[in-house]
Amino acid sequence: MKTIQLCFLWHMHQPYYTDPLTGSASMPWVRLHATKAYFDMAFLLERFPEARSTFNFTPSLLLQLEEFSTGRVRDLFLEYAQRPAADLTPTEKAFLIRHFFSANWATMVRPFPRYQELLVKRGVDVQGQDLDRLARQFSTQEFLDLQVWHNLAWFGYGSLQRFPRLAELRAKNRGFTEEDKQEVLALQQTAIRQIVPMYTALQEREQIELTTTPFFHPILPLVIDSEFTRRARPDLPLPARFHAPADADAQVRRAIDYHTHTFGRAPAGLWPSEGSVCPELLPILGKAGIRWLATDEGILYRSLQMADQAWNRHYHLYQPYAVGTAEQPLTMVFRDRDISDAFGFVYHKTTPESAADDVLRRIRGLAYDIPLENGLLAVILDGENPWEHYHDGGERFLSLLFRAFEQDGLPIGHGIRVQLNTVSKALEAVPPPQRLEQLHSGSWINQDFKIWIGHQEDNRGWDLLQHTRARLVDLTPSLAPDKARAAWNELYAAEGSDWFWWYGDDFDTDYKQEFDRLFRTHLRNVWTYAGVTPPDILNQPLVEARMPQGLDLVQLPLALITPTLDGMVSNFFEWRGAGTINPTPPLGAMWKSEGLFTSIFFGFDREHLYLRLDLDERSQTRQQHCTADLFIGSGIQQYKVSFALAVEGADTLLLSRADESGLYRDRGSYNTICRRKILELGIPFKELGIEIGTELRLTLTVSEHGMEIARYPHHSPATFNRPGDDFEATMWRV
CATH class of the missing domain: 1.10.8 (Helicase, Ruva Protein; domain 3)
Incomplete structure (x- = not known):
């Protein structure tokens, strides 16, 4: 029977916020994530004893969990939460107004009426100079309710079921007492203390594997030698050489020692920080007793390029590789980027049922296509941050997913089965069939180190x-x-x-x-x-002042254009003066590589609205499964222009209009679209019912298999007016 080993690796990480000289931490994220993601994931696995997963804990996170559970360290947010609301100083009140809404508003604020009420009173866009004035408008009871909700909203489904009192307090909603608050904070402490024992118990019954990362999450290739940057990016300006291979060795050995002390068993595997690898890292890991490590598929692609091997994704990606030496053998596993990224960036936008169906559809398709009798499919991602974006913390989505593998794996038919397993157990079943002769130096992001140097x-x-x-x-x-x-x-x-x-x-x-x-x-x-x-x-601070987030994403048109819609850049002046939308990822806490477009242009003449997409050749395969929707809003009217990104699909576009219920009704199809080297399309303003001078709002979304994977602009629509005869004269005067 053809068997594919499916391995989930959930990476749990926080930087070391603690200042050991003061015994305090400024940031609350270890404590808050503890009652949500860390607790939830272990709790969920307890409910599905046949589900197998690998969890990677950075020692810097484990150390802080220990510090908080023993009470050796408190963070600044906790100190302000513990303060009696009646005793808060004006400065402390301003701090609460500024920081105690730090949560995903859609999933962790708005579902709770009192928390949402307090957010509305504060306002969604608050500047520093407003804090004192706003704080004076809040009563003592409102501050007390805010202290409670900031902590209560961060409890996930696992702790809510384990501690029923939390649900009672949520139902109370408002009018909390100081005793209620202390009860919430005490349950928070109890949950933190249970996390390591929960994961240890799961490990002892062989349901999960626990792995590690270099202690403080350094980019080890840069610690070994910062000049390794030049292997992938010779163009970057670099600092004076940092060369400390002894530090890299210390970060690995200390990680293994602390992990062993915490969980009672040495780790066999390691997720190098940000998937960052280089050949010089391998002997350090081998000497330390690590048996396998994982990184991104892009590293494998670049490594095979170095060895002059043609890339066959279905064949190359879904197998482990031998690296290292005979004396210190190591195995490398490479993550499926598309499925891994979908957990963090796509599935929270749809229903749990649709998300689970999509994962299983992808897995079934790969099980058929992988040309190996025994394959390994690695899904590796952040195990904490994505769940803030799911309305139920991801509980139903993950439950549906794990339930599909309960009865001896996922049967595919035709003698094919997918088995959920830990990485080490999967490697016993699928030993590496070949050696990786060359290893590219880079990280999971663009296969270089530019994020951290240059x-x-x-x-x-x-x-x-x-x-x-x-x-x-x-x-x-x-x-x-x-x-x-x-x-x-x-x-x-x-x-x-x-x-x-x-x-x-x-x-x-x-x-x-x-x-x-x-x-x-x-x-x-x-x-x-x-x-x-x-x-x-x-x-002296190192950070430089810069423009507020998002201001550089859209540049409005400066001149009228009338391009030839032939899918080619006919001449230099054709799109000169058009507006642009920056397609690069938005600034934020999570990195997302969309890789669909290199440029986005929009513009108009007096009668038509035009759009141009410069498609990234590297994502041609993905584009075959993508559709795009251009949303054009005017007043209360909303239109949608739908088209495919595939070469064979980009010959017609469909125009529809939203009715009063928000449902889009077809208005007709048009052939004013062409894709060859680029994709160009046009829509007459008269078909949109838009008069001269009317304000328009423009948003482009891309969906894959019916799920939104990208949005441009990333934060808010591009806004402009339909031009009149004096448009260019007006722009000239400006």
């Missing part, structure tokens, strides 16, 4: 890290063992990837300045533990 802010951070490390090397022989250990621990914390993730212009967050401060705090602590005054440069 920008001015990144490079300044690496220079500070290098300077601090060099000084610590000099001072270590003169330090007492405990001081040396503490100083090196803080240096390793500063090597974590999360600080560099937020430097540069790749991503943005409201907490960017805080991540910068935490990085410099860890570096300052190195000097302090070493008995030396930290240099003043560590007091």
Whole structure:
């Protein structure tokens, strides 16, 4: 029988927020995720004893769970939550107004009437100068209710079922007492204490496998030698060379030791931080006793390219590979990017039933197509952040998925079966049939390290890290063992990837300045533990001021255009003056690679609206299964222009209009569309009933197998007016 081993690997990670010198943490995410994702996932597996999964816990997360469960560390948010509402200072009230709505509003605020009421009173777009004024408008009872709801909303389905009192408090909704609040915080502490025992018990009955990551989640190839950046990106400007293979070894060995101490068993597998690998990493892992590691399919693709092997995804991706040496054998597994990313970015937009059906459809299709008698399909993703976007925390979706494998796997027919398994057990059934002769140096994001090095802010951070490390090397022989250990621990914390993730212009967050401060705090602590005054440069922020999020995503048209709709760039001037929508991922807390378009243009003449899509050639296979909808809003009217992205499907477009119930009714099909090198289309304004001067709102969405996977612009529609005869003269005057 042909058997495909399906392996889920859920990566649980938080950076090290703790300042050991003060015994406090500024950020609440370990504590809040603990009562939701960490607790929920273990609770769900307890209900499905035949379901198998692999969980990867970073030691920096496990250490903080231990700190919180023993009460050694409290975060700033917890301190403000514990404060009696009647005793809050004006500064503390402003802090609550600013930060205690930090949750997914659609799934964790709006479902609860009192929490939503408080958000409406505060407003959805609050500037720093408004906080004091807004805080004065809230009563003591409202602040108390806010303190409770900020923590109560973060409990997931597992803790709600384990602790029925939480459901009673949610039903109470408002008018909480200080005793209610302390009860919520006490249950939070109880849930945190149960997490490690829950996962340990699942491990002991062989239902799950527990794996690790280098201790503080560093990008190990850059720690080994920052010059490895040039292998994938020779164009990037780099800081002074950072070369510390001993630190990479220490991050791995300390991770294994702490994991063994926590769970009573050494890990066999490792997820390298952000899937970052290089050949020089393999002997470090082999010597430490690691038997397998995983990364992204893009790394496999680039590695096979290096060996002049033609890429056959169905054949190459769904098998493990031998790497390392005969003395230190290692196995590598590569994640299916499409399915893995769909869990985080697509399935929360649809129903649990549709999401589960889609996963099973993909798996069944692959089971037929994989040309191997024994294959391995790895689905690897963040195990905590996605569930905030699911209205029930992902409970029904995952339940439907696990239930499909309860009876000895998923039967496909024709002698094919898919079996859910841990990675180590799957590798026993599917040993690597071939050796990977070359290994590309890169991460799961674009198969390079650009996120963490190359920008001015990144490079300044690496220079500070290098300077601090060099000084610590000099001072270590003169330090007492405990001081040396503490100083090196803080240096390793500063090597974590999360600080560099937020430097540069790749991503943005409201907490960017805080991540910068935490990085410099860890570096300052190195000097302090070493008995030396930290240099003043560590007091100076690295982050630069930039435009507010989203302002650079849309550029409006500057001139009238009348392109020839032939799917070709007929001449340079054809689209000159058109507006643009930036197709790159939005700044945010999760990275998403859509890879569909390299450019998006829109524009108009006096009678028509035009759209041009420059399709990314690298995603041609995916485009065959995608459809696009161009939504055009005007006042209360909403139109939709639907078309396929596939070459053979882009010869007609369908226009429809939303009725009063929001249902779209067909208005007709048109052949004013063509796809060849590019995709171009046009729609007459008269078919949209749009008069000159009317404001239009434009949004483009892309769906795959009926599920939305991308939206442009990412945050809000492109807004402009239908041009009149004086449009260009007006733009010229401007």
